[in-house]
Amino acid sequence: MIIEILAVGLIISAILALFLDEVVYSVAALAGTFLFTALIYVLSGALYAGIFQFAVSVGTLAILFLSGEMLGEKPARKASPVRTGGLVGAGILLSLPAIFLSVSGTSNVAADVDFGEALWNLRGIDVVLQAIVILTLALGISIVLYERRKK
Amino acid sequence: MDYVILSLVMLLIGIYGLLTNRQLLKVFISIELIATAATLNFIMLASPNGVGQALLILAFSVDTAVSAVILALLVIVSKRYGTSDISKIVAKMQEKAEEESEVEA
Numbered sequence: 001m002i003i004e005i006l007a008v009g010l011i012i013s014a015i016l017a018l019f020l021d022e023v024v025y026s027v028a029a030l031a032g033t034f035l036f037t038a039l040i041y042v043l044s045g046a047l048y049a050g051i052f053q054f055a056v057s058v059g060t061l062a063i064l065f066l067s068g069e070m071l072g073e074k075p076a077r078k079a080s081p082v083r084t085g086g087l088v089g090a091g092i093l094l095s096l097p098a099i100f101l102s103v104s105g106t107s108n109v110a111a112d113v114d115f116g117e118a119l120w121n122l123r124g125i126d127v128v129l130q131a132i133v134i135l136t137l138a139l140g141i142s143i144v145l146y147e148r149r150k151k
Numbered sequence: 152m153d154y155v156i157l158s159l160v161m162l163l164i165g166i167y168g169l170l171t172n173r174q175l176l177k178v179f180i181s182i183e184l185i186a187t188a189a190t191l192n193f194i195m196l197a198s199p200n201g202v203g204q205a206l207l208i209l210a211f212s213v214d215t216a217v218s219a220v221i222l223a224l225l226v227i228v229s230k231r232y233g234t235s236d237i238s239k240i241v242a243k244m245q246e247k248a249e250e251e252s253e254v255e256a
Contacts, residue, residue: 007157010157010161011157011160011161011164014161014164014165014184014187015164017180017184018164018165018167018168018172018177018180018181018184019168023174023176026176026177026180027180030180030183030184033184033187034187037187037190037191040191041194044194044195046194046197046203046204048204048207048208049190049194049204049207052207052208052211053190053211056211056214056215059215060183060215060218063218063219063222064176064179064180064222067176067222067225067226068176094160094164095157095160097156097160098156098157098160
């Protein structure tokens with residue numbers, strides 16, 4: 001059941017990432033897509049894949065925040081709640097096949113190690129913490145750039 | 152097998168975004184979604200001995216390298232033409248080509 005909810009969140013955030021007009025919101029929705037993907041990997045037993053997905057996606061998002069600040073143009077129209085609601089509704093509709101076909105419990109991925117062991121004994125936590133440091137740095141730089149542009 | 156449908160939906164959303172969006176960054180996000188769909192499919196259909204997860208690291212590194220190259224190209228193109236709208240970039244390229252052909256004539 002949890003994986004079905006994550007699948008719905010994955011599709012909705014993917015649609016929001018593509019069709020939101022503001023670049024920053026779009027990148028934030030893409031962050032949600034990557035996070036949901038990493039959680040699906042972890043819950044399916046692919047712990048290393050989940051940890052690497054998280055780390056790589058944080059790097060990609062850091063670059064995207066910075067380049068989004070450099071390339072981003074003001075959107076022609078303002079985001080309306082109706083349009084956002086429509087996008088969420090479209091996402092729910094598109095994820096119906098995944099829900100009704102029950103995506104959980106059909107993976108072949110092995111789960112030889114548990115999550116705590118992968119994170120602590122096998123040093124997955126190092127990768128995750130480095131990723132968080134990189135993302136924090138990139139967020140800080142993009143906030144500084146945003147404030148400079150406002151002045 | 153059912154994960155194929157989830158990754159297929161993601162792939163279709165990515166392809167639709169690739170075909171309909173005019174902003175360069177949105178095109179990049181579409182490519183990222185397509186890559187995510189491919190890796191999701193790859194991981195869920197991997198063999199149970201963990202080789203799939205090991206190969207996924209290779210796929211991630213290739214994906215990251217491709218992303219870096221694409222983003223560098225996006226920054227160069229948008230700085231050169233002063234916009235990140237694909238239709239405006241194409242229009243400016245056509246204007247430039249016409250000017251060059253007039254000079255040659």
